[in-house]
Amino acid sequence: MAMATSAGQALLLMALATAALKSTASGTLQYDFYRSSCPKAEEAVRNATMKIIAGNPTMGAAFVRLFFHDCFVRGCDASILLDQSNSNPQPEKLAIPLRGYDAVNTIKAAVEAVCPGVVSCADVLAFAARDSAMVSGGFTFAMPGGRRDGLASDLNDIFGSIPGPSMQVQQLIGSFGAKGLSADDLVALSGAHSFGITHCSFVTPRLYPAADPTLNGTLAASLVKACPRGGPGSTVVNNNNAVTDPNVLSNQYYKNLATGEVLFTSDQTLTSSAATAKMVQDNAANPVAWMARFAGALVKMGGIEVLTGTQGEIRKVCGATNSGS
Ligand code: HEM
Ligand SMILES: *[C@@H]1O[C@H](CO)[C@@H](O)[C@H](O)[C@H]1NC(C)=O
Ligand SMILES: *[C@@H]1O[C@H](CO)[C@@H](O)[C@H](O)[C@H]1NC(C)=O
Secondary structure, three states, rough: OOOOOOOOHOOOEOOOOHHHOOOOOHHHHHHHOOOOOOOOOHHHHHHHHHHHHOOOHHHHHHHHHHHHHHHHHHOOHHHOOOOOOOOOOOOHHOOOOOOOHHHHHHHHHHHHOOOOOOOOOHHHHHHHHHHHHHHOOOOEEEOOOOEEEEEOOHHHHOOOOOOOOOOHHHHHHHHOOOOOOHHHHHHHHHHHHHOOOOEHHHHHHHHOOOOOOOHHHHHHHHHHHHHHOOOOOEEEEOOOOOOOOOOOOOOOHHHHOOOOOOOOOOHHHHHHHHHHHOOOOOHHOOHHHHHHHHEEEEEHHOOOOOOOOOOOOOOOOOOOOOOOO
16 A cells, blocks of 8 residues: 555545544544634644655654553643653653654644644644544544643653553453543554554563464564564564555554564454454454544544643643743
């Protein structure tokens, strides 16, 4: 599947996201939120995001993962973007290394140039994640806005909020359930593991001392080469080893689950309960239905514990609160 390079080439998914919105806390968010306050906001994010991914095709995955980590910890309030400071000595970002912070700042700067002080970093991240699906996945959909930026970020909030790669399906369902997301959402969103990169440190637990029998033998052999025992955990491997382009967001992930060609226990375990195995099969068989589910679930995720109205603030820069903390 070739990368879609413009909105014109991307499949436009409608209605489904609206349906998801009605059933979640994101009801307080609004489609086209910046219609009157900054009509070019979403266009400015899209332009900047497209430019970044054109320059480095791995960046779509970075934006989508940042959005996931933002939303699962303290809600989608851009707390993941705050740098260390006197009032935030141990921000979230110190807990788990993520990519794309500078790129998000670049997108925010592009939006500030159009409408200073109007568009939140939390919304910038939500729009950038949506636009990453457009560029890297070839489908697009409406993402509501109106999130406000939080004032705090605490590393300790990560624990118990972000699921781990060795979790089993029931634990994952519990983790997503705690955020108001269903098993269907879990399975649909896990498709994000069709693109991007992973560090060897997350893979070696399934290789040593003995290869996990649920891991495809061919893939295990290539991973042993890429991530030798005792080697640097910081080496990166592609999330999706079964297709030629690891930068494409697609339902290939669900086909890989059938052949054991996924990196984490938290991926493979989705085939171990009858209900989620059925969802995996459906997503493998029908790419457009998966896109619709992914879009709906990303909108739903984007509504987790959001700050709205006069809560929080609209940050000037994404790495610091306006009081400079
Ligand atoms: C179901 C529970 C999940 C677990 C246990 C999990 C775990 C992980 C881990 C361990 C990595 C590798 C990180 C690294 O080596 O730097 C990763 C990468 C990634 N995850 Fe997840 N994840 C989960 C759900 C999600 C969701 C819901 C999304 C987004 C919708 C997502 C998007 C990504 C992306 C795009 C990458 C690649 C990032 C990059 O290229 O830098 N993940 N995930
Ligand atoms: C976005 O890019 C298009 C095409 O290059 C350009 O015409 C438009 O002015 C840009 N919009 C913003 C808000 O930067
Ligand atoms: C493992 O992956 C290879 C390469 O894609 C594939 O040919 C093989 O059928 C897979 N093995 C199993 C048991 O699914």
